[in-house]
Amino acid sequence: xxxxxxxxxxxxxxxxxxxxxxxxxxxxxxxxxxxxxxxxxxxxxxxxxxxxxxxxxxxxxxxxxxxxxxxxxxxxxxxxxxxxxxxxxxxxxxxxxxxxxxxxxxxxxxxxxxxxxxxxxxxxxxxxxxxxxxxxxxxxxxxxxxxxxxxxxxxxxxxxxxxxxxxxxxxxxxxxxxxxxxxxxxxxxxxxxxxxxxxxxxxxxxxxxxxxxxxxxxxxxxxxxxxxxxxxxxxxxxxxxxxxxxxxxxxxxxxxxxxxxxxxxxxxxxxxxxxxxxxxxxxxxxxxxxxxxxxxxxxxxxxxxxxxxxxxxxxxxxxxxxxxxxxxxxxxxxxxxxxxxxxxxxxxxxxxxxxxxxxxxxxxxxxxxxxxxxxxxxxxxxxxxxxxxxxxxxxxxxxxxxxxxxxxxxxxxxxxxxxxxxxxxxxxxxxxxxxxxxxxxxxxxxxxxxxxxxxxxxxxxxxxxxxxxxxx
Amino acid sequence: xxxxxxxxxxxxxxxxxxxxxxxxxxxxxxxxxxxxxxxxxxxxxxxxxxxxxxxxxxxxxxxxxxxxxxxxxxxxxxxxxxxxxxxxxxxxxxxxxxxxxxxxxxxxxxxxxxxxxxxxxxxxxxxxxxxxxxxxxxxxxxxxxxxxxxxxxxxxxxxxxxxxxxxxxxxxxxxxxxxxxxxxxxxxxxxxxxxxxxxxxxxxxxxxxxxxxxxxxxxxxxxxxxxxxxxxxxxxxxxxxxxxxxxxxxxxxxxxxxxxxxxxxxxxxxxxxxxxxxxxxxxxxxxxxxxxxxxxxxxxxxxxxxxxxxxxxxxxxxxxxxxxxxxxxxxxxxxxxxxxxxxxxxxxxxxxxxxxxxxxxxxxxxxxxxxxxxxxxxxxxxxxxxxxxxxxxxxxxxxxxxxxxxxxxxxxxxxxxxxxxxxxxxxxxxxxxxxxxxxxxxxxxxxxxxxxxxxxxxxxxxxxx
Numbered sequence: 001x002x003x004x005x006x007x008x009x010x011x012x013x014x015x016x017x018x019x020x021x022x023x024x025x026x027x028x029x030x031x032x033x034x035x036x037x038x039x040x041x042x043x044x045x046x047x048x049x050x051x052x053x054x055x056x057x058x059x060x061x062x063x064x065x066x067x068x069x070x071x072x073x074x075x076x077x078x079x080x081x082x083x084x085x086x087x088x089x090x091x092x093x094x095x096x097x098x099x100x101x102x103x104x105x106x107x108x109x110x111x112x113x114x115x116x117x118x119x120x121x122x123x124x125x126x127x128x129x130x131x132x133x134x135x136x137x138x139x140x141x142x143x144x145x146x147x148x149x150x151x152x153x154x155x156x157x158x159x160x161x162x163x164x165x166x167x168x169x170x171x172x173x174x175x176x177x178x179x180x181x182x183x184x185x186x187x188x189x190x191x192x193x194x195x196x197x198x199x200x201x202x203x204x205x206x207x208x209x210x211x212x213x214x215x216x217x218x219x220x221x222x223x224x225x226x227x228x229x230x231x232x233x234x235x236x237x238x239x240x241x242x243x244x245x246x247x248x249x250x251x252x253x254x255x256x257x258x259x260x261x262x263x264x265x266x267x268x269x270x271x272x273x274x275x276x277x278x279x280x281x282x283x284x285x286x287x288x289x290x291x292x293x294x295x296x297x298x299x300x301x302x303x304x305x306x307x308x309x310x311x312x313x314x315x316x317x318x319x320x321x322x323x324x325x326x327x328x329x330x331x332x333x334x335x336x337x338x339x340x341x342x343x344x345x346x347x348x349x350x351x352x353x354x355x356x357x358x359x360x361x362x363x364x365x366x367x368x369x370x371x372x373x374x375x376x377x378x379x380x381x382x383x384x385x386x387x388x389x390x391x392x393x394x395x396x397x398x399x400x401x402x403x404x405x406x407x408x409x410x411x412x413x414x415x416x417x418x419x420x421x422x423x424x425x426x427x428x429x430x431x432x433x434x435x436x437x438x439x440x441x442x443x444x445x446x447x448x449x450x451x452x453x454x455x456x457x458x459x460x461x462x463x464x465x466x467x468x469x470x471x472x
Numbered sequence: 473x474x475x476x477x478x479x480x481x482x483x484x485x486x487x488x489x490x491x492x493x494x495x496x497x498x499x500x501x502x503x504x505x506x507x508x509x510x511x512x513x514x515x516x517x518x519x520x521x522x523x524x525x526x527x528x529x530x531x532x533x534x535x536x537x538x539x540x541x542x543x544x545x546x547x548x549x550x551x552x553x554x555x556x557x558x559x560x561x562x563x564x565x566x567x568x569x570x571x572x573x574x575x576x577x578x579x580x581x582x583x584x585x586x587x588x589x590x591x592x593x594x595x596x597x598x599x600x601x602x603x604x605x606x607x608x609x610x611x612x613x614x615x616x617x618x619x620x621x622x623x624x625x626x627x628x629x630x631x632x633x634x635x636x637x638x639x640x641x642x643x644x645x646x647x648x649x650x651x652x653x654x655x656x657x658x659x660x661x662x663x664x665x666x667x668x669x670x671x672x673x674x675x676x677x678x679x680x681x682x683x684x685x686x687x688x689x690x691x692x693x694x695x696x697x698x699x700x701x702x703x704x705x706x707x708x709x710x711x712x713x714x715x716x717x718x719x720x721x722x723x724x725x726x727x728x729x730x731x732x733x734x735x736x737x738x739x740x741x742x743x744x745x746x747x748x749x750x751x752x753x754x755x756x757x758x759x760x761x762x763x764x765x766x767x768x769x770x771x772x773x774x775x776x777x778x779x780x781x782x783x784x785x786x787x788x789x790x791x792x793x794x795x796x797x798x799x800x801x802x803x804x805x806x807x808x809x810x811x812x813x814x815x816x817x818x819x820x821x822x823x824x825x826x827x828x829x830x831x832x833x834x835x836x837x838x839x840x841x842x843x844x845x846x847x848x849x850x851x852x853x854x855x856x857x858x859x860x861x862x863x864x865x866x867x868x869x870x871x872x873x874x875x876x877x878x879x880x881x882x883x884x885x886x887x888x889x890x891x892x893x894x895x896x897x898x899x900x901x902x903x904x905x906x907x908x909x910x911x912x913x914x915x916x917x918x919x920x921x922x923x924x925x926x927x928x929x930x931x932x933x934x935x936x937x
Binding site: 164165193235249252449453 | 499518519520521522523524525526528529532534537539540543547557558561562565566568570573580581583584586587588590591593594595597598600601602604605607608609610611612614615621622623624625626629706708
């Protein structure tokens with residue numbers, strides 16, 4: 001039997017000339033299955049029920065507020081002249097950004113043959129789907145008359161008119177819905193073999209039926225696996241540019257306008273870097289508690305966490321560079337409105353938000369240069385919370401400061417959120433957490449088949465010793 | 473040592489042997505076994521593993537899948553659909569003209585083309601994979617094997633299909649056993665057809681019918697006539713809680729929604745009517761207040777007809793021109809009869825004259841010329857081009873114009889005449905009166921006998937450059 005290692009090892013140290021194992025503990029194929037399926041098969045702990053109760057009530061509050069908004073109108077938000085793009089857009093961009101880590105971890109790291117992704121990709125992809133659901137909600141209700149949302153889609157209607165394809169807002173519709181669809185396919189396709197595992201282990205009829213239905217009759221055939229792996233590779237190759245395109249297009253909403261502070265070419269790369277940054281922070285925020293509670297520390301090792309903090313240092317530094325470059329270009333470009341917009345961001349009425357953003361996004365990730373912080377889960381958790389806060393404020397600063405102080409002092413104003421704004425943001429976290437908790441309970445949280453394939457050494461590869469044949 | 477799986481009691485047809493399943497507990501043993509099966513010349517067989525095993529493809533001799541080509545085809549289809557959709561919708565069927573930009577340009581189409589290409593390619597990858605694998609296939613006779621359940625966990629299986637031409641129950645069984653599996657079993661076809669339970673079918677049909685009902689109701693409502701008010705599921709802006717004329721309200725004491733004038737206030741638009749000479753150039757408004765604007769509008773309509781008239785045969789053109797000339801004469805009469813003011817309705821000062829000169833040079837001189845002879849630069853250029861659509865502006869020094877009262881000149885500036893557009897929206901009334909004053913001064917300057925001037929005035933004129 002293929003077992004991995006006999007005793008726990010410190011995977012955060014590099015031993016030259018030796019590959020660090022991706023799974024620690026004395027695991028074989030069967031025990032990996034056990035570890036992952038235990039979550040779905042055993043009774044959930046009390047803490048899970050408590051967490052679900054809290055997040056489900058927050059989700060209920062969100063839906064109540066959405067109903068209130070639809071009945072009353074978007075006036076319940078604090079969006080007033082001149083700041084018509086308030087929190088709903090801030091929340092949208094924030095959540096879309098969160099949604100980038102999943103597909104990025106899965107697709108890009110898959111293409112780069114980074115096998116350490118196997119431990120985290122499933123949960124990260126799930127997080128993507130749920131974050132995109134939260135993101136999609138806000139522009140959906142932001143249009144005011146939600147029952148006319150179909151006007152956004154190029155479908156024939158009795159008005160015989162078509163949407164304007166040169167509008168970045170329409171690009172958004174296509175980008176976000178394509179991203180949601182492809183991410184869902186990618187996530188679901190990766191899950192089919194693991195759903196089959198749950199099907200084959202299920203004891204009760206309902207579980208057998210549900211898992212049986214969704215595993216589509218998977219029987220592990222090698223001929224199937226061959227096509228499956230091709231399809232997975234192709235989906236990864238398609239999803240990679242898609243991730244980059246989605247936030248680029250979201251940034252076009254801003255960059256294609258003429259507003260000082262928005263009309264900049266740095267937005268696409270800067271938004272993408274920020275999205276990856278916030279997405280990784282959110283994955284870590286979720287996975288650190290989950291791996292302790294669910295007992296999958298062997299599969300999701302300290303090394304996984306450390307690798308992700310390194311990505312956070314890289315993207316956090318990119319974001320910091322973008323902040324500096326915005327200032328530089330505002331000065332170097334010689335556009336006085338642009339210059340004012342940036343000086344106003346840092347020292348104007350929203351200086352508080354700007355400096356929260358800089359502290360959380362530029363300074364806090366740099367703490368990861370210290371190995372002690374990088375390898376201590378609770379410290380990573382704290383820093384990641386800061387990054388999440390900082391990234392929300394980044395979107396707030398971009399959206400609100402530019403609108404509240406544009407060209408003419410006669411059209412200046414100060415944006416104040418309403419209680420509905422605040423509760424909806426909190427409620428969106430409730431929606432996100434509810435979905436995530438349900439996912440933890442009912443679906444395979446770790447990609448079992450992929451972890452097993454990492455554990456398996458193909459013949460003729462690496463330092464594999466064919467023990468059985470020697471014994472023969 | 474093939475173990476037969478338990479057969480159902482009620483045998484309706486003979487169960488058929490579908491194949492053999494050999495179980496291994498080590499992936500490398502499976503790879504080794506696969507090589508042997510391949511070399512033995514079997515075609516219809518497979519291995520089943522809990523994870524994709526690299527190296528088994530060669531061992532089994534699996535050929536490369538055509539999936540990438542399917543994906544490429546789907547992606548190209550998506551891109552083509554996107555480009556043609558955007559072209560047809562925005563440039564052909566419902567042209568969007570925005571700031572004079574071209575109706576169709578590739579750069580603006582890139583985002584959606586990219587997104588749709590990726591979307592369709594992803595569908596191609598996912599559904600193509602399922603299609604090539606013949607999934608979903610929820611029922612599989614192998615699933616009845618208790619041991620086979622571990623195929624998604626930690627066991628490795630080799631399945632020999634009975635439909636293989638080389639397959640024979642005994643020989644193949646012996647061959648499979650020689651591969652050193654830990655266990656071998658047979659799997660058989662079902663004797664009972666794997667049909668859905670009756671109740672489930674009934675339930676699903678009922679759900680289907682219920683789901684169709686709202687659609688059917690909507691279709692019915694849309695295709696029939698009713699004398700009851702239509703149902704507003706979403707009221708949109710059809711019913712608004714605002715006050716309307718002829719309705720009653722509880723807000724005001726008199727119960728009327730239409731409000732009477734409030735004493736001491738001037739209604740919107742009233743201010744101009746209180747200063748008719750200043751704003752209209754008329755002593756009082758004629759009973760038919762629209763007479764001035766109507767005259768101008770008619771004039772514009774006549775202008776619009778002109779290019780059409782040019783295309784017509786010469787005779788018809790002449791007739792049109794005649795009728796247009798007649799209409800113009802009638803309008804002139806109408807205008808001449810209006811009670812124009814003859815005095816300036818504001819104090820005439822040196823400053824006003826200077827302002828009038830400045831405004832005249834900005835707005836009027838380009839066509840009428842600095843001296844008002846109708847020889848402005850635009851006019852000269854238009855005459856030079858000889859396009860035939862240009863009406864030469866009138867000279868101020870004809871008797872007709874000289875005799876016009878100041879009010880009428882003011883009206884001409886305000887509402888325009890013939891080809892001249894209305895300058896009312898551009899020039900405030902004070903400035904229009906100033907221009908009238910300057911025009912009057914120009915007219916006077918062309919008709920003065922030098923003898924009537926004093927020496928001082930002559931000297932002053934000589935000093936003026």
